[in-house]
Amino acid sequence: MKAVLAGTVIAEADESDLVRIEGNWYFPPASIAQGALVESPTPYTCPWKGAAQYFSVQTGDELHTDYAWSYPNPYPTAFDRVGKDFSGYVAFDPRVQISE
Template sequence: MKAVLDGVTIAEADKDDLVRIEGNWYWPPVAVTENALAESPTPYTCPWKGEAQYFSVSKDGAALTDGAWSYPTPYPTAIERVGRDFSGYVAFDPKVQIVD
């Protein structure tokens, strides 16, 4: 699968390597194109997943402020609920096209 913003691939991985949570695909960090994400100061804490880290997406002319997020250290109960450790996995804003 690929995550594509304005025609630029910003992540690519086998579907089996991704985690689906609340309708969003979460990509392992190694699947994200190098230097495509820059940490954002935008704060957010999910009541059941924990503290999120937002990122701005920028690669080859494609850009989206706060276009990605991850949970570096999700709550243990969140990992249990999902059934898989998704620490550091990256999800993308709906403006990023997910191609199967």
């Protein structure tokens, strides 16, 4: 599967390597294109997943603010709910096209 924004592939991995949580595909950290994500200071804590790290997505000369997020250290109970350790996996804003 691919995550594409403005014609730029941000992430690519086999569907079997992704995790689906609340309607979002989470890509493994190793699948993210080098230099595609820039850490954002935007704070957010999910009641059941924990503290999120937001990222802006770089495509050419454009920076798309807060178009991606990750949970670097999810709550241990979240692993039971999801069925897999998704630490550091990255999900994308709906404006990022996810396709096979």
